[in-house]
Amino acid sequence: MDNFEDLKRARGLDRRDVLKGMAGAAAVSMFAGPALAQAAKAEAPDLAKLAADGKLPKLADRIPANPLVINVEKVGKYGGALRRGLRGSADHNGILRLVGNQGLVRWNLAFTEVLPNVAEKWEVNANSTEFTFTLRKGMKWSDGKPFTADDVVFSIEDCAKNSELYKSVPSTLVIGGRPGTASKVDDNTVKFTFASPYALFLEIMATPLGQHPTLFCRHYASQFHPKYNPNVGDLAKAANLSGWPDLFRARNGDIEIPSRWSNPEKPTLDPWVIKEPYTGGATRVVMERNPYFWQVDQAGNQLPYIDRLTFNISQDVESLMLDAISGRLDIQERHIDTLQNKPTLSQNMQKGGYRLVELIASSSQQVQIYLNMTHKDPKMREMLGNKEFRQALSMGINRKEIIEIVYLGQSQPWQTGPRPGHPWEHKQLSTQFTDHDPKKANEILDRLGYNKKDGQGFRLRPDGQKVFFAIDVIPTLYPDAVDTLELVKRHWAEIGVDIKVNTIERALYYTRGDNNDHDAAVWPGPGGLDPMLDPRDYFAQHPQGSRYAIPWTQWYVSNGKDGQEPPESQKQRMKLFNEALATSDLKKRGEIMKQLMDLTAEAFETVGICLAVNAFGIVRNNLNNVPQKYPNAWSWPNPGPALPQQFFFS
Amino acid sequence: MLRFILSRLLWMVPALIVVSFMSFVLIQLPPGDYVTTYIATLAASNEIVDQNTAADLRSRFGLDQPMIVQYFKWITGILFRGDFGLSFEWQQPVSELIWERMALTLLLTFSTLIATWGIALPIGVFSAVKKYSIADYIVTFFSFLGLAIPSFLLALVLMYIAAVQFGQEVGGLFSEPYVNAPWSFGKVVDLLHHLWIPVIILAVSGTASLIRVMRANMLDELGKPYVTTARAKGLSEFHLLVKYPVRIALNPFISTIAWLLPNLVSGSIIVAIVLSLPTAGPLLLQSLMSQDMYLAGAFVLLICALTLVGALISDILLALADPRIRLE
Numbered sequence: 001m002d003n004f005e006d007l008k009r010a011r012g013l014d015r016r017d018v019l020k021g022m023a024g025a026a027a028v029s030m031f032a033g034p035a036l037a038q039a040a041k042a043e044a045p046d047l048a049k050l051a052a053d054g055k056l057p058k059l060a061d062r063i064p065a066n067p068l069v070i071n072v073e074k075v076g077k078y079g080g081a082l083r084r085g086l087r088g089s090a091d092h093n094g095i096l097r098l099v100g101n102q103g104l105v106r107w108n109l110a111f112t113e114v115l116p117n118v119a120e121k122w123e124v125n126a127n128s129t130e131f132t133f134t135l136r137k138g139m140k141w142s143d144g145k146p147f148t149a150d151d152v153v154f155s156i157e158d159c160a161k162n163s164e165l166y167k168s169v170p171s172t173l174v175i176g177g178r179p180g181t182a183s184k185v186d187d188n189t190v191k192f193t194f195a196s197p198y199a200l201f202l203e204i205m206a207t208p209l210g211q212h213p214t215l216f217c218r219h220y221a222s223q224f225h226p227k228y229n230p231n232v233g234d235l236a237k238a239a240n241l242s243g244w245p246d247l248f249r250a251r252n253g254d255i256e257i258p259s260r261w262s263n264p265e266k267p268t269l270d271p272w273v274i275k276e277p278y279t280g281g282a283t284r285v286v287m288e289r290n291p292y293f294w295q296v297d298q299a300g301n302q303l304p305y306i307d308r309l310t311f312n313i314s315q316d317v318e319s320l321m322l323d324a325i326s327g328r329l330d331i332q333e334r335h336i337d338t339l340q341n342k343p344t345l346s347q348n349m350q351k352g353g354y355r356l357v358e359l360i361a362s363s364s365q366q367v368q369i370y371l372n373m374t375h376k377d378p379k380m381r382e383m384l385g386n387k388e389f390r391q392a393l394s395m396g397i398n399r400k401e402i403i404e405i406v407y408l409g410q411s412q413p414w415q416t417g418p419r420p421g422h423p424w425e426h427k428q429l430s431t432q433f434t435d436h437d438p439k440k441a442n443e444i445l446d447r448l449g450y451n452k453k454d455g456q457g458f459r460l461r462p463d464g465q466k467v468f469f470a471i472d473v474i475p476t477l478y479p480d481a482v483d484t485l486e487l488v489k490r491h492w493a494e495i496g497v498d499i500k501v502n503t504i505e506r507a508l509y510y511t512r513g514d515n516n517d518h519d520a521a522v523w524p525g526p527g528g529l530d531p532m533l534d535p536r537d538y539f540a541q542h543p544q545g546s547r548y549a550i551p552w553t554q555w556y557v558s559n560g561k562d563g564q565e566p567p568e569s570q571k572q573r574m575k576l577f578n579e580a581l582a583t584s585d586l587k588k589r590g591e592i593m594k595q596l597m598d599l600t601a602e603a604f605e606t607v608g609i610c611l612a613v614n615a616f617g618i619v620r621n622n623l624n625n626v627p628q629k630y631p632n633a634w635s636w637p638n639p640g641p642a643l644p645q646q647f648f649f650s
Numbered sequence: 651m652l653r654f655i656l657s658r659l660l661w662m663v664p665a666l667i668v669v670s671f672m673s674f675v676l677i678q679l680p681p682g683d684y685v686t687t688y689i690a691t692l693a694a695s696n697e698i699v700d701q702n703t704a705a706d707l708r709s710r711f712g713l714d715q716p717m718i719v720q721y722f723k724w725i726t727g728i729l730f731r732g733d734f735g736l737s738f739e740w741q742q743p744v745s746e747l748i749w750e751r752m753a754l755t756l757l758l759t760f761s762t763l764i765a766t767w768g769i770a771l772p773i774g775v776f777s778a779v780k781k782y783s784i785a786d787y788i789v790t791f792f793s794f795l796g797l798a799i800p801s802f803l804l805a806l807v808l809m810y811i812a813a814v815q816f817g818q819e820v821g822g823l824f825s826e827p828y829v830n831a832p833w834s835f836g837k838v839v840d841l842l843h844h845l846w847i848p849v850i851i852l853a854v855s856g857t858a859s860l861i862r863v864m865r866a867n868m869l870d871e872l873g874k875p876y877v878t879t880a881r882a883k884g885l886s887e888f889h890l891l892v893k894y895p896v897r898i899a900l901n902p903f904i905s906t907i908a909w910l911l912p913n914l915v916s917g918s919i920i921v922a923i924v925l926s927l928p929t930a931g932p933l934l935l936q937s938l939m940s941q942d943m944y945l946a947g948a949f950v951l952l953i954c955a956l957t958l959v960g961a962l963i964s965d966i967l968l969a970l971a972d973p974r975i976r977l978e
Contacts, residue, residue, distance in 0.1 A: 089936040090691045090739060167709060168702040209700050240733065240743055245710075250741045256692070256699065259741045276829075280740035280945075281750040283822060283928045284829055312822075315923035315932040318806065326813040334695065351814070363696075477694045506690035507682030507941070514686075524696075534698075543701065544689065557701070634696045 040067060041300030044078040044307065047291050056291055057144065063302060064136035066120055068295045073625050075299045076648025081308040082330045082623075085323055086285065088315040092258040092278060093637075094334050095311065096208060099287065100260070101640040102269045103211045104133050104152075105202055109642060111362070111529050111631045114202045118147075118214050118269060118294075128197040128584045135188045140292040141217050141267035149190040154218040156182035156192075158227060165245045170255075172210045175201075175581070177559065182213065197582035199589070200532055207533065207635040211255050217267040224248040261285065269294070271304040271645035278311075285311040295645060304645035321345075324618055327352040331626065331639065331647070333359055333617030339407070339480060345618060354618040357626060361612035362633030364416050364430075365525030366407070367481045368537060369471065369488075369607040370547035372518055374564060379463060380519065387604050392444040394433040394607045396495040397488055403610050406483045411610040416537045417597060419528040419611065424593055429601035434608075441495045450496070459496035469519035470500040474509050481522050484609055513547055521547045528612055531593065532580065533635045538600045539573035540566055548605045569603050622650050655966070662958050666951075673950035674721045677943055683713045684738045684941045691940065711738055724947060735944035737937070744948045747933065754823060755929040759913060761849050766856040767903070773857075774864025775896060778872060789861065796858030802920040805851045809925070812847075822926050823848075848925050852918050860903070867899035897971075904967050911960030912953045 043051070043059045050056040086094045106117040116122075119133035139147045161169050161179055169179040176196035183191050190213075192201070204210040222228035224235065224247050236247040253260025261278040272287035287309040295303045312328075314320045317335045324336055325348035336345070337359065349355065371390060375381040383389055399413035417429035445451070450459040450467050459467040475482050485501040492499060499520075504512075512518045523545070526534040536542035540552035549570075554563025556574050566574075576596040583589040617639075619626045630642045682690075685708045689699050708714050712723065727733040734744035773793075777786045822829070828840045871877065872895055880890045919931035926932075930949070937945035969975050 088932055089940055090688060093692065093695060093697050166702070167706040170700050171702050172700065174702075209698070241736070246736070246741070254703075256697070257741070258739060262740075262742075280737060280742050280747040280933065281928065283926065310826075312926075314926050315936075316926070319809065319924060319926055322809060322813050474690075477690075505680070506694075507680060507686045510686045510690050511681040526696075632696070634698055 040296050040302055043302045044289060044305075046307070047289070047302075050291075059302060062140060062144070062292045063296070064139040064294050066136055067302075068117065068120070068136070070295055070297055070303065070643060070646050072297045072646045074648075075297055075301065076305040076625060076646065077650075078301075078305055078307070078648075080306050080649035081310050082306050082644070082647065083310050083312065083328060085320045085329055085332055085335070086278075086311045086313045087317065087320070087335055088313050090258075091313075091334075092261055093208075093256055095261050095278065095285065095287075096256060097334075097637040097640050098309065098644050099270045099272050099640070101208055101211065101637050102214060102271075103205050104213050105206045107206045107636050107641040109627060109630060111633065111636045111641075114206050117206075122202070124202075124584065128199040128201070128582065129194045131192040131201055132185065133190050133192075135190065136294060137188050139269075139294050141219075141269065142273045142290040142292055143220070143267040144292055145217075145219050145267065147217075147269065148187045149184040150187075151216070151218045152190045152213045153182050153184050154222065155213055155216040156180075158225060159216050159221070159248075160212045162225075164243075165248060170209070170212055172204050172207075173212065197584075199584040200581050203533065206641075208637045209255060214269055215255065216252055220265070220267050221248070221252045224251050271295070272309050275308075283313050285309075285313070287311075293645065297646060305648035306644075324348075324354070325352045327354065327620065329354075329618065330620045330623050331617065331644075333357075333615065333632070333638070337615040337617060337632075339613070342616060345616075352618070353622075354620045356616050357619050358629045359615040359617055359632035359638060360529070360629060361419075361614050362529040362631050362636065363524045363526045363612035364419060364528035364537065365414060365606075365608040365610075366411060366612045367478075367484045367522050367609045368416065368525030369520060369522050369609070371469070371520045371607065372516070372548060373605065374516060374549045374551045375519065376516060379461065379465070380469065383461065383467070384469065384520070386448065388444050388448060390604055390607055391433050392441040392448075392495065393492065393497065394604075395435065395437045395444075396441040396497065397491050397607075397609065398436045399434055399610055400436065401491075402484050402487050405487065406480055407610065407613050411613050413609075414611040415604075415608040416525050416527070416600075416606055418531050422529065422531075424531060424590055424597070426594070426597040426601065429597050432601060432604065436491075438491075438495050445495060445497075453496060457496060458493075458498045466498055467496065468498040468500070470502040472502045472504055472509050472512060472518050472521040474506045475503045477506060478522070478524070485522065488609075510544065513544060513550060516550045518547065523547065524612060525606065525608060529631055530633060530635050532589075535577060535596075537606050538596060539577060540570055541574075541577070569599050573599050624648050624650055651966075651969075655962070658962050658965075662955075665958060666955060669954040670725060670947075670951050671721065673954065674724065674943075674947055675717070677938070677941070677946050677950070678717055678720075680941065682941070683708070684711060684943060685713060687939070687941045688739075720943075724944060728951075734948045737942055737945040739937075739940055739942045739945070744945050747945060748930065748948060748952070751928060751930045751933055754927075755931075758823075758845070758848060758852075758918075758927065758929055761845060762852045762856070762918075765849050765853040766860060769853065770857045770860035770864060771896075771903075774861045775868055775891065775899075777861065778865045778868030779891065781869065793858040793861040796854045797862070799854070801851050801855045801918070802924050804854060805848075805921050805924045808847065808851065823928060848918075848921060848927055851921055851925075863902050864899060867902065868895055871895035871898055901968065901972055904971055905964050907964040907967065908957070908960040911956040911963075 040059055040063050047056060051058050084098065103117060104119040105114045108115050118135065120136050121134045123132045135149060141147050156173065159165055160173060173179050175194050175198040178195040180192050180194040183193065185191050224232055224244060226232050226244055232244040232247065236244050239247055241247050241250065249257070250259050251263055252266055258278055261274055264274045264277055271290055271293050273290045275288045276282070276284060276286040278285045289304055289307055293303055297303060320335055321341060321344065323329050324332055324345060346356065371384040373381065373385040375384055403409060403411045413431070413434035415430055415432060415434060417426040418424045445459060449462045452460040454460055454466060461467055471485055473481050473485055482501060482503060489499050489501060509521065513521060525537045527537055531538065536545035540546045540549045540556055543550060543553045543557055546553045549566065551564035552566035552570055555565055573596050576592050580589050580592040583592060615632050625646050625648060627642050630638055632638050685704055689704060692699055712720055724735060727735055736742070737744050737747055740747060773789055777789045780786050823841055823844045824837065825840055825844070828837045831837055877890070877895060880894060919935050922929045922931040923935065934949045937949060
């Protein structure tokens, strides 16, 4: 159960390392670059041949003087094509996760520390308002043109902060309502300045949404930008598009839209570059090695080892399963990692020639029940907003039974909070009211005035209405949540509370949430490994996620202009979180977050069932250097930070 | 005849206007819009959309405007500029996306049609002529079986057997090296190698129902006095069958053309999805699922237009094939 501990053990980390790493920016200045700069010695045979024929510059001219050295488990050999599956629609992030996370910095394997990536080192000033990144000298885009500080400045100042291209600046670059500024110090040094402290900036830059600094290539993208090309309007018209922003997007993409992968001409910093693009009619996507990739292994071999990536596009997830069991996928977890598929995939391991790897849930809670404490109906609001009522509901759930039946015993009773073994684990927050105690629950409900019952044995509210609410759930996304809720319905019937498991389509689910029309809703509760990056269950932070009080979240994100004013405990937590965001000292930040979680535990807003269950992926037996365990998260966009560029076929 | 065709064509204009409006309303009816669906889809893989970006998307696509304004923009674009708009999801012109898939869709549909007719016609005639013989029972049994098995299930079972038992590549219309290769003799051969699986699967259910229709029609005709007369006059049995009853029994086949054309786009969606065929069906479904309005709208409009045209063509053909039918 103790996955976080396992993960650390697997990588030989001790608790001190983790603590040290949690901030990334813990140290005021950090020179985490490799101790020994490794000269590049070898390259893929086909590239060597091209270089020998003079069709490609020599290896030493293609990669930076100080390339990023990856300490691989086994030094690999070149060759092979990696096969992976995509779904037909809106699956562009399946490509992003494998290749597209080449930001200034990156995550370590344990998801605890920020490491150098495009930037070889960085310095942070004392109050975390200035971040100076040193780029790698001689680094090249995939078309062979130099990558310099100008590219970063262009991406931020001319693109991300351009109000025609982005109506509002991407939130990763904004702190305290004001966007930061990127400025060039010299060709290889770029400085980010913020108006207020932004201690989390480095961690955010390691997540997929923090990739803007390295997203747009100045010498290519500027031809679609009016500042550099006054005739861009004609270009857009010629392409039958309504304006230059459309054209810019169609050619250069954005972090997570399909057109990021639809233009083979666009230079990138990725290990593989697009050969057959991801477009509306595509049946597969092919990417080939970037001859200018700026990473080497400890022996000096230029990465990536694997020649080519092939993503086959399946319209149907079932046919993806078929591909998996017949051994036609080399690494896959996307779309097939549901609990129901696990037996089939385990049975066919030999036939398909693959092994299973464990994906450690980054979420905290498998099925978080969000009771709407800001319900539009005052009577419902009074009932669901009462902490003792929620406490009674929580104690009315037989979590052991649910874990046995629905999750095959692979979990433990849990509310919310950082996962076991995490330095910020909070016992009270995670385990309070998880014991099954129907007697006590009944006592509380009687005391609260719900002591009359109707003919079927359900409790009545003082106004004569049945104690009843509906819980929204999306069966197509989370079939296990539906099973869990059916059991919860039975458990709660025993304490006289009636619910409806309201299975609805996902767009309706979101619309009901956005309009604050729901009684209650379920969703996996995040914040298990990344409490700073997704604290939606710790206070009303996320306007589409903290579903127990959407109007409070609107109050928070609009700085008190919209929504409803939250109670004092929430306001304190909002203040504490903003304080934690500005605190670079990890120990201090931990203390602030402890205070925050104390308040969360005291308020007891969400009702949880069990610790989020680990998922799994399949990896072909001949694919090497794939860790046996790694996190499953969006902020750690698996398998990207496990570095697919150093996977190789034996 | 000419007047009939002209008046039918004129009537199509108001019909298409109504249909275009209806289809736009229908696509808008489900709760939420493209952006909600997009956020929800990404959330399903634990992925988060930047909140500023989401609000941005909505205003960029004009989803925050009233529906009537959106419709007006869309329809005037089509009428005056022939511009079907930009697919939200792919940021590509809608017409480009649709045409890209049309050629293979046409090929698949027509091969299926030929296979279906080629199997169904002779068998239907045969089982009517040999009514209640052993052979008729066997054919009837199989055609009921064909009717009863959903084609997607057949596709899944065949794929499973092919993939797991024979280790053969299934799904798609081309094998690996040919997918994006330019057209060549090898590619055509490769296509034929792959084409037969979907054709058979699609033909099975179509064949079964057509056999039943053909058999019933033939049985209606075979007892009629003109057949007896022809036989009494000494016509050979084969000649007799083909010249008279079969020709009359063909009417329902001609009527099928009316729904054949719209089927080009919307037919066999499930099978195409299961088999990962690069045809129009899966794209249509995708666009509806993701509420990619302009793409879905263009598809629905296309299907409606094809239905109207198909109905006209089959009316004309019926009149030509069967002198009893008058158009005026």
